[in-house]
Amino acid sequence: MTMIPQMPKSWRLESKPHKFCPGCGHGLVLKALGEAIDELGIQDKVVFGADIGCSLLAWDFFNVDTVQTHHGRTTPVVTGVKRANPDVICIAYMGDGGGYAIGSQHLVNAAARNERITAILVNNCNYAMTGGQMAPTTLPGMKTETTPYGRDVRESGYPTQGPEMVAAITREGSYVARGTVANLKQLKGFLKKALQNQMDGNGFSFVEALSTCPTNWRTNAKDTWAFVEKEMTKFFNVGELKNPAAKEGE
């Protein structure tokens, strides 16, 4: 008997196995996203935007309309799509460099305008695609190619608190959460709620996912998980920050 791995229906089989490194968190986030899309039954209505960064490897990942854009510019591209056609369900998929550095003005302003889109940001504490430089989310003391002696917070500050920032600048209608690839069930739940929030026309939805990058972290499987579960969570609290549905429902 051959075992066929469980794949979400919305995944595109022709592009599997996917192109991420073994042990990469991107694949896990996209699995949770695929299942969320399946469970909501929205595959035919999704427009998926992929940023430059390892996210771009997802340009042919799903059987949904996809546009791969420029580094940091996925938020405005899908904003443009959504403004032009409010019937589609728009997802902007990006890394921490794309969302919190080069494209931070787009994230901040899309959130402030309460754009009816869903932004998903993969936090892997580094610029992975370009070979492991410091990202806004690099942990204090963490070594990267551009912080070879460890991130010095006096030089380059503390890790960006993305969901906290988005929660602070959005008002009613926005959905904000931070999940982790260490708890895929919970992450899928957050992604589903984020998409549902857009479908309900409430407002901006944002989910950051704590993710893994064994290639640039230079970690084995055990240390990779330990880093996500123990180190990253020292700075990044997992959970929901804003959920309009919860208020109404209860």
Place this chain on the structure above:
Amino acid sequence: MAEKPIQGEKRVFMTGNEVVAWAALAAKAEIMYGYPITPQNEIMHYWTRLAPKFGKRFLQTEDELSAGFTTLGGVLAGRKAFTATAGPGNTLMQEPMSMAEMMRIPSVVIIQQRGGPSTATVIYSQQEVTMTTYGGNGEGLRVVYSTANHQELFDYTIKAFNTAWKYRFPTFVLGDGYQAKMRESLTIYDPEEKGLEFVPTETFLGKAPVNGVKQPVHLRNTYNTEEELYEVITRYMEEYLKVAPEIIEHREFSCEDADIVVVSHGVVSRAAKVAVQELREEGLKIGYFRPVTLRPFPAEELKKVAARAKTLLLVESAFGQMAKLVKDAIFGSTVALENLFKPGVGITSEEIVVRVKEIEKGALAK
């Protein structure tokens, strides 16, 4: 939805920015994305006043990167979308427009040139020629119309939408602060009543399923190998060069027997026209040549003129940006080149007359 923005034909007196807003309406543009910058602002001001009356939309973005990328998103969603900018905003606009070139996304950008480099002046220049024709990290896969008056601003803004959607290259209407802010008479009209057919838009993303079946598309601008990219760019360049003769436009007069031909574009060509007419009346053999499309450039047309003339006098409100295009176009010609460059400053017909006479005198002295 309300009726047509313009019924029949109307004689009007308005600023160039207002003209652009009316032209975009007449061209059936559906949504504008934009970020404030002088001297372009009033395009947005008029659009936001007029557009809602006709069921059209606007989004004020956080910067020109966003204005450009949201415009591309709007186009991908199947809408006739456009944006407008100037100066440092044009600099930022080059990033989204390079994506439009790579992905062949039809897009229309109105540029009202201001002084440069940097913030410089908010008034006027022709210093955005190099950037608008060849900006971005690419090969200049785009169309640039340089307008000279308000009637042309109206006509070419409408035309730009058709050019963009027909050939799928980003298309720029290159105006300037003078044209933007000046009031002038022109005739606005409903293009369809004049027999102009609009090239239909296409929905690239978010197309509804056909017979219950959805065929997802995957659009990208990144390639894995050199060969892959080379193949794509070679194909795009071939297509561009093939359609270029259909797109190229220029104006010329009195060039047949001219010793000196004044070459200029945009609003400066108005001064050149007056100067050439005056000098002709005085009996001097002077000609007039004006590229309307700066990209693709009317190279063959100018080569013919250069083959007969002794001198080309290149006149522009920049330090040789059009001149570079001219030199590239006429490479191999032995015609003498003279210039009148006034970066960021307007040029009068009197100045051109004086410059022509200087050149005449120099030629006689030899």
